[in-house]
Amino acid sequence: GAVVSQHPSWVICKSGTSVKIECRSLDFQATTMFWYRQFPKQSLMLMATSNEGSKATYEQGVEKDKFLINHASLTLSTLTVTSAHPEDSSFYICSARDSGRQGSYNSPLHFGNGTRLTVT
Amino acid sequence: AQSVAQPEDQVNVAEGNPLTVKCTYSVSGNPYLFWYVQYPNRGLQFLLKYITGDNLVKGSYGFEAEFNKSQTSFHLKKPSALVSDSALYFCAVRAINTDKLIFGTGTRLQVFP
Numbered sequence: 239g240a241v242v243s244q245h246p247s248w249v250i251c252k253s254g255t256s257v258k259i260e261c262r263s264l265d266f267q268a269t270t271m272f273w274y275r276q277f278p279k280q281s282l283m284l285m286a287t288s289n290e291g292s293k294a295t296y297e298q299g300v301e302k303d304k305f306l307i308n309h310a311s312l313t314l315s316t317l318t319v320t321s322a323h324p325e326d327s328s329f330y331i332c333s334a335r336d337s338g339r340q341g342s343y344n345s346p347l348h349f350g351n352g353t354r355l356t357v358t
Numbered sequence: 359a360q361s362v363a364q365p366e367d368q369v370n371v372a373e374g375n376p377l378t379v380k381c382t383y384s385v386s387g388n389p390y391l392f393w394y395v396q397y398p399n400r401g402l403q404f405l406l407k408y409i410t411g412d413n414l415v416k417g418s419y420g421f422e423a424e425f426n427k428s429q430t431s432f433h434l435k436k437p438s439a440l441v442s443d444s445a446l447y448f449c450a451v452r453a454i455n456t457d458k459l460i461f462g463t464g465t466r467l468q469v470f471p
Contacts, residue, residue: 244401270457281448281463282402331401333459346392347459349401 240266242334244350251322251357259317259353261332267312268334272347273305276329288315312337322357329354360385362451364462371439372470379434379465381449391432392450392459393423402448408432419443439469 241264251257261271269290274282286307287295294307304326306318315334319326333347361384371377383389390409394402406417413425423434434447449462 242401272459282461284458284460287457329399333402346404346407347402349394349403351401352399354399 240264240334240336240348242332242348242350244332244353246353247351248354249356251355253323253357254321256318256320257322257355259319259330259332259355261315261317261334261350263313263334263336263348266334266336266348268315269312269337271309271315271332271334273307273315273317274331274333276331276352282331285317290315319355322355324357327355327357360389360451360460362449362460362462364447364449364465366465367463368466368468370468370470373441374438377436377439377443377467377469379447379449379467381432381434381462382430383432383449383451384430385451389432390452391423391425392452393417393421393432393434394448394450394461396446396448396464405434405447439467441469441471443467444469 243262243264245260271288273285275285276282284297285300288307288309290309290312296302309315329352331352333349335347363382392407393405395405396402405421406415408415408425416422421436423432425432446464446466448464450459452459
């Protein structure tokens with residue numbers, strides 16, 4: 239089955255530093271990937287849509303300069319949390335859709351296992 | 359704007375009993391509906407989807423869901439719950455001509471032995 243690998247699974251960093259999270263589709267190509275943020279006991283909040291070879295589309299209220307997204311290839315998207323602060327501590331999850339499948343528009347998203355970020 | 363509501367924060371059920379996790383949606387046009395399950399500190403796993411066709415959809419691990427257009431509902435069901443079904447369940451909707459998946463707030467299912 240389709241696998242999305244997200245790395246690292248957890249990271250602890252100091253306030254003011256930057257952290258990069260990688261999301262890879264291992265056995266399929268994904269022209270579009272999605273980044274979500276999940277707070278404790280809350281739903282997933284869509285942060286941005288990552289488009290291969292073009293700029294990401296950010297949801298309202300998400301700071302694009304703080305959450306940098308790069309989608310340089312059909313199998314890799316990265317989210318960089320710049321100048322992290324304790325309020326950025328959260329669980330970040332990426333997802334991707336197999337763009338190579340016929341009718342992929344209706345196919346389910348495949349999710350990574352998430353990255354727990356703790357900013358001290 | 360499209361939205362999904364999961365009215366129950368938590369559902370408790372005894373092992374072996376049937377379970378239902380509720381979901382209602384609001385979307386313009388025909389909805390594409392999904393159910394996902396999340397185990398602690400993990401990403402989401404796809405359970406089932408409704409795109410078109412038969413209103414009763416069967417998915418992974420013995421789960422099924424019934425699409426009810428008049429009630430705008432897509433409740434998740436299983437005839438006999440297992441302790442291992444205990445997890446967080448999310449309903450999601452995507453409207454036609456959009457690429458975004460909007461999730462409900464999640465329902466924690468607790469199955470007691």
